Amino acid sequence: MTNVSDTGTVLIVDDEPRNLRLLRDNLSGWGFEIAAATNGLRAIQLAKEVAPDLILLDVKMEGIDGFETCRRLKADPATSDIPVIFMTASTEMNADKVKGLNLGAVEFLLKPFQSEELLARVRVQTKLRQLMKSLAAQVEERVAAEAALQKLTHELERRVAARTAELERALEELTQAQAHMATVIGAAQTVAGEVVLDRVLDRLLRITLEHAGAERCVLVLAREGGLFVEASITRDRPDAVRLGLATPVEADEQLAVTVIQGVARTKESVFIQDTRGEPGLAGDRYLGASGPRSILCMAMMHQGELTGVLYVEREAVPHPYTPTQLETLRLLASQAAVAVKVALLYAALRRSNEQLETEVARQTEELRRTNERLTLELTERERAELARAALQEEIIRVQKERLAELSTPLIPITERIMVMPLIGTIDASRAQQALEAALNAVHGNRTDVVIIDVTGVTIIDSAVATTLMATAAALRLLGATTVITGLRPELAQTLVSLEIDLSTVVTRGTLRSGIDYALRQVR
Numbered sequence: 001m002t003n004v005s006d007t008g009t010v011l012i013v014d015d016e017p018r019n020l021r022l023l024r025d026n027l028s029g030w031g032f033e034i035a036a037a038t039n040g041l042r043a044i045q046l047a048k049e050v051a052p053d054l055i056l057l058d059v060k061m062e063g064i065d066g067f068e069t070c071r072r073l074k075a076d077p078a079t080s081d082i083p084v085i086f087m088t089a090s091t092e093m094n095a096d097k098v099k100g101l102n103l104g105a106v107e108f109l110l111k112p113f114q115s116e117e118l119l120a121r122v123r124v125q126t127k128l129r130q131l132m133k134s135l136a137a138q139v140e141e142r143v144a145a146e147a148a149l150q151k152l153t154h155e156l157e158r159r160v161a162a163r164t165a166e167l168e169r170a171l172e173e174l175t176q177a178q179a180h181m182a183t184v185i186g187a188a189q190t191v192a193g194e195v196v197l198d199r200v201l202d203r204l205l206r207i208t209l210e211h212a213g214a215e216r217c218v219l220v221l222a223r224e225g226g227l228f229v230e231a232s233i234t235r236d237r238p239d240a241v242r243l244g245l246a247t248p249v250e251a252d253e254q255l256a257v258t259v260i261q262g263v264a265r266t267k268e269s270v271f272i273q274d275t276r277g278e279p280g281l282a283g284d285r286y287l288g289a290s291g292p293r294s295i296l297c298m299a300m301m302h303q304g305e306l307t308g309v310l311y312v313e314r315e316a317v318p319h320p321y322t323p324t325q326l327e328t329l330r331l332l333a334s335q336a337a338v339a340v341k342v343a344l345l346y347a348a349l350r351r352s353n354e355q356l357e358t359e360v361a362r363q364t365e366e367l368r369r370t371n372e373r374l375t376l377e378l379t380e381r382e383r384a385e386l387a388r389a390a391l392q393e394e395i396i397r398v399q400k401e402r403l404a405e406l407s408t409p410l411i412p413i414t415e416r417i418m419v420m421p422l423i424g425t426i427d428a429s430r431a432q433q434a435l436e437a438a439l440n441a442v443h444g445n446r447t448d449v450v451i452i453d454v455t456g457v458t459i460i461d462s463a464v465a466t467t468l469m470a471t472a473a474a475l476r477l478l479g480a481t482t483v484i485t486g487l488r489p490e491l492a493q494t495l496v497s498l499e500i501d502l503s504t505v506v507t508r509g510t511l512r513s514g515i516d517y518a519l520r521q522v523r
Contacts, residue, residue, distance in 0.1 A: 007031040008053030008126035013043040013069065014087070015061040019111075023056060026115055027122065040069030047079045053129040054122060057105075059088040059096055067103060074104040081132070083125045087111055094458070114411060131395050138391075142384060149377055156370055163363055170356065200339045201231040202241045204310075208332055209233050211325070212296065214314045219336070220249055220260055221308040227264055229255070230308075258284040259297045260309050267306055269298040269330060271321065296321065298330055302337035310336060410441045416448040417518045419511070423456030431467035438471055442480045449518040450475055453511045455486030465500045472505045481506065481521060485514035 010032045012023045017038070024034045035050045037043035040063055047055065055073070059066040066086060073079045086100040089111035097108040107121050201219055209217045218232045227249040233241045249257055258281055263270055272278055272295045275287050287293060296312040310333040321329075411419045418441055420434060438450055452468065472482035483506045487495075495502065508514040 007033070007123075008130055009033040009035065009050060010122060010126065011035045011037065011043065011046055011050060011052040011055045013037045013040065013055065013061070013066070014058040015039060016058075019058070019087075023118075026118065030119055030123075032122070032126070040064035040066070040072075043069055044072055044076075044079070047073055047082060048076070051079075052082060053126040055082055055084045056109075056122075057084050057086055059086055059100070067099060070100065070103045070105060080104075083107075083129055085109060085121060085125065087113075116411065117409065120409075135388075135391065135395075138384075138388060142381075142388075145381070145384075149381075153374070160363075160367065167356075167360065167363070195339075198243050200336065201243055204332065204336050204339075205231055205233040205241050206238070208310065208312060208329065209235065209238060211332070212312045212314070212321075212329055214296075214312045216313045218255060218311040218313075219308060220264075220311060222264065222306045226250075227260065227309065253286060255311065256281070256284055256287050256293070256295055256297075256313070258287075259295055260311060263297045263299050263309050264306060267299045267301060269296075269333075271296045271326060296326070296329060298333040300333045300337040302334075307337035410437055412445070413451075413515060413518070414522065415445070416522045417451070417515070418442075418445070418447050418449075419451045419453060419515070421453045421456065421511075425459050426454075426457055426464045428463045428467065431464045431471075435467055435471040435474065439474055439478065442475055442478045447480055448522050449481045449483060451483045451485055451511065451514045451518060453485045453514070454491065455488075455511060457486075457491065459494075462498045462500075465495055465498055469500060469502075469505070476504070481518075483508060483514045483518060485509070485511045 007030070010027055012020055012027070012034060013036075014020050014023070015038050020036050020038070024036060028034050035046050035052060037046050039061060043055070043057070046052075057066045057070060061069075064072075066088075070084050070086070073082065073084065084100075084103075084105045085107040086096070086105050087109050088096050093108075093110055100108055106125060109118065109121065205217045205219060208214070214235065216232065216234045219230050220227050221230045229245045229247040229249060229252050231241060231243045231245065249255065249260055256275070259270060259272070272281075272293075275281050275293045275295060281287050294314050298310045298312075300307040300310055310329075312329065409421060411421065413419055420438055422434065426434075434452070438452075441447060442450060452471070468484070472484075475482045484502075485508045487507055487509070506514075506517065508517055
């Protein structure tokens with residue numbers, strides 16, 4: 001919570017140097033920082049530069065007067081919330097006060113004023129100003145914290161959604177791969193079900209020869225040192241698969257070596273419908289001697305690595321392989337590679353599943369920690385809200401206490417004489433406060449004379465007058481004399497019309513004459 005001091009910065013605006021010095025000396029002696037201006041335009045400029053906590057503004061000034069200065073200050077967003085207290089020595093106090101309050105002023109002081117009253121009003125307004133600043137700062141901090149929390153929440157949700165989508169895609173890809181693998185294994189179960197290499201090659205070549213309608217099928221495996229012919233089968237002897245040949249491709253004169261080497265180099269399958277239309281094959285010694293051929297040469301790939309080449313050859317015919325036939329043969333070639341390295345594939349799948357489970361566990365733990373952080377942050381927000389509500393209640397309580405003090409001020413003249421000036425409209429509640437304040441002061445300070453000055457009172461009704469008489473009677477019981485001063489003709493007429501008996505109290509026309517009377521009494 002931001003600390004609020006009893007001082008602050010006050011801007012004094014008065015075209016009389018003597019008044020400026022007097023106010024500056026008083027307020028600076030009480031710890032306030034002072035800025036001064038001798039005209040309205042300079043006051044407006046200083047208010048923007050200094051941003052004071054309070055402006056004491058004289059009504060009558062040369063150039064633009066205090067009212068116009070106040071109007072301009074309140075019209076500018078940069079200075080509109082600075083409290084203004086008008087100061088005037090004008091006899092038209094009530095009219096000036098109404099006009100000033102309508103322009104946005106918070107107080108109206110009549111010159112000359114008591115130093116204690118000035119200090120009390122200035123302290124109340126500067127403290128209220130600082131409290132409002134503190135509250136505004138806390139609101140801004142809360143808004144910033146909520147925005148940061150919302151941004152963090154959105155970012156977290158975005159990351160969780162992205163990671164969830166990524167995991168779902170990975171799981172879907174894995175599922176599709178497993179489904180595809182199951183389909184492939186089911187389609188060529190006789191090949192994939194074998195773990196002995198010779199049996200794999202035997203069954204693979206028989207199935208390929210049957211589905212390709214070929215004259216000859218040859219299986220070439222990639223090993224360290226190059227490409228080697230491992231098995232072959234021909235249509236004229238379909239039951240005799242030659243296995244374990246281990247012949248280098250370059251040494252076999254019954255193969256299109258150029259095509260096999262090209263597929264091994266590019267790792268791309270090749271289908272040539274008629275070798276006579278391929279100028280790049282003109283130098284191949286086998287194709288040049290054997291005549292036109294239709295060749296399908298498929299790369300056997302496993303995880304991006306060349307396992308071998310499946311070579312299929314037949315005489316050139318008008319009808320090429322259909323896409324379905326080509327896809328089936330490529331599938332068989334893939335299964336040949338899978339069968340050779342099936343153990344490695346399952347090991348890789350197990351590692352992939354373990355990594356996936358580990359990642360899911362990590363993400364779950366991260367979400368749990370994030371939820372804990374969010375819960376903690378929400379708890380902190382609730383605490384901040386409770387603190388703000390408590391601060392607001394405290395501000396209202398302090399304001400009520402300050403207003404109660406200002407509504408019934410007691411000013412000591414001497415140790416035995418006190419003055420209670422009453423200003424404005426006095427209702428029953430305020431009259432009761434005056435009674436209590438006067439009784440407490442007399443009882444606590446042993447006061448002999450209490451002067452109740454009603455110069456500033458506008459209206460007195462029967463209930464208020466009765467309470468004032470009760471106050472005088474109660475003071476008399478405590479041994480103090482009550483003097484009522486400042487009764488104007490209209491107030492006197494009101495009291496007479498209400499048949500209020502004033503014979504038990506002392507009345508004087510002015511506060512000064514009442515003080516003179518009190519001084520004589522105590523002497």
